[in-house]
Amino acid sequence: MPNTQEVIVGIDMGGTSVRALVVSPANEILAVEKTATNPAAKPERIIADLAALVEDVLRAGSVKRQQLRAVSIGCPGAVDPVHGIVYHAPNLGWEKVALGPKLGKLLRTPVLVENDVNVGVTGEYALGAGQGAQELVGIFVGTGIGGGIISGGRLYQGARGAAGEVGHMIVQIDGPRCGCGNHGCIEALASRTALERDVRAAIRDGHKSMVLKLMKERGKDRMTSSIIQRALKKHDPVMLKVMKRAQYYLGVMVSNVVNLLDPDCVVIGGGIAERLGEEYVAPIRKTAYEHFLRRHDAERVKIVPGILGDNAGPLGAAVLARRRLERES
Amino acid sequence: MPNTQEVIVGIDMGGTSVRALVVSPANEILAVEKTATNPAAKPERIIADLAALVEDVLRAGSVKRQQLRAVSIGCPGAVDPVHGIVYHAPNLGWEKVALGPKLGKLLRTPVLVENDVNVGVTGEYALGAGQGAQELVGIFVGTGIGGGIISGGRLYQGARGAAGEVGHMIVQIDGPRCGCGNHGCIEALASRTALERDVRAAIRDGHKSMVLKLMKERGKDRMTSSIIQRALKKHDPVMLKVMKRAQYYLGVMVSNVVNLLDPDCVVIGGGIAERLGEEYVAPIRKTAYEHFLRRHDAERVKIVPGILGDNAGPLGAAVLARRRLERES
Helix, strand or coil, rough: CCCCCCCCEEECCCCCEEEEEEECCCEEEEEEEEECCCCCCCCHHHHHHHHHHHHHHHHCCCCCCCCCCEEEEEECCCCEEECCCEEEEEECCCCEEEEEHHHHHHHHCCCEEHHHHHHHHHHHHHHHHCCCCEEEEEECCCCCCEEEEECCCCCCCCCCCCCHHHHHCECCCCCCCCCCCCECCCCHHHHHHHHHHHHHHHHHHCCCCCCCHHHCCCCCCCCCCHHHHHHHHHHHHHHHHHHHHHHHHHHHHHHHHHHHCCCCEEEECCHHHHHCCCCHHHHHHHHHHCCCCCCCCCHEEEEEEECCCHHHHHHHHHHHHHHCCCCCH | CCCCCCCCEEEEEEEEEEEEECCHHHHCCCEEEEEEECCCCCCCHHHHHHHHHHHHHHCCCCCCCHEEEEEEEEEEEEEEEECEEEEEEEEEECCEECCHHHHHHHHHHCEEEHHHHHHHHHHHHHHHHCCCCCCEEEEECCEEEEEEEEECCEEECCCCCCCHHHHHCEEEEECCCCCCCCCCCCCHHHCHHHHHHHHHHHCCCCCCCHHHHHHCCCCCCCCCCCHHHHHHHHHHHHHHHHHHHHHEEEEEHHHHHHHHHHCCCCCCCCEEHHHHHHHHHHHHHHHHHHHHHCCCHHCCCCCEECCCHHHHHHHHHHHHHHHHHHHHH
């Protein structure tokens, strides 16, 4: 049966790959396409590739061009959602790229742009682990740590549109140096990058670990989430210890966020959470609950792993776009 | 000229004193009364005293009983503003006291109850240092550290009504123990209580300081804000060092809050800020700016001392009451 409804294409632009979904008004996924990003390419080239990707995914979903209502893109970095500008995206090497207007002109369709973590949080809030929450904080742990806040059903943007940077919350003033230049940010203590740094340091210090062997076997030069999962499963002592400490730091950070914002739901997403699920989140939750200022009804604050995986971003982008278009129409 | 307009009595209940203002619809202060609190007294006694205080302050303002539209009280501790219940106020020794309904019955007037820091933040936002801000965070440094968040012109309450607890943000995981049981909360690092602990420890360790002498001269058994001011003015080396460190911690904490919430204004209130003003806030601001993730427009975030002093709470209580009554009418 051919599909005649209006659709939105939701896109998540990562540093290594781009994922596009065709999303129906009922938020069903009608098609998925994925391509590699080429960070060496100029913005114009990447924007042309995005236009081609949109055409491809529509074709894959047997959706006609005229059914496309909008394209909505989650971008890593600082964006101006009102004008569709990506003004600082180090992973893409972009500075002030008019992604929305340019891609919109190529496709002759409205193109919305939002920060990638904000769309991921919106996805988990609207369609994932955070459904039904009133006030939600989403925390995505990957090579970095990003976050977003939903309040009263909407993204909490802050005065400069910069709200939600949980990753650079300092929880250990004299802690290790972070990529941002500060010391003791949670990103420098508990991101995948920090875990790998600590595992390598322990190995250099003579502690026994299978992690480097696992990486070699699988041809990985980075300690990916799958390597972490494998090492934990095999009870690698270094991995167990490093992970336990990171979970403790994350629990303290979650408690800081809850003491400040009092959400009823905290969703922890990203690669590690996706692979390990409750095994990853349970110790974080335990530490967080122990540190809440208000402990008597701690369990009213749900702390849960994300459930949408790689689809959180593009689904959230589609949800946001539909909401913004409705507001404008 | 007799005053015939409707007024609100705004009250700030502290652990040691109660301050009541008669506030006109234009937010002029028509009269002020202050009494000592007696924490040994039962809630019923204190509530009867509050009723008498309201009558007194109305008399002092030459305001007739029938001009009183409402009483609005800021209370230290956890409150339920919807039902006017103070359900946990350790400073008063109160557990689940129906302050609003009980005082309302005595006075035959609506009585609104809110957390004391929330009313103080509302005061500075509406009538003080935070006027014109869009998104504001208020931080009150005293024997403890409290805070409140204003977003879109309203108090940000959170899902359980517990939002704004900046004082228990952990910035040094292995830091000194806090009254809440955790370690390294900003309250345990930079409150007046923490400053006094650190000054006394330095003196015990043999460092020269005039602080204990100043306290003795003025008959104080605590290191009050006026003692701190005096010691700084006299370049007391211990006080200078301890204060500098506390300001650094506060700057890091403010940066954590700004990275998360992106307000356009942070007001720092409480006794020390009131006495020292810019001298206190300037180093906090400097450290905060240096730690912002988004530094290129850091100065768009105003970080300023409160200007309303002891009137912030009762004025804010009056503002909140007027807003709530208008919404209901």
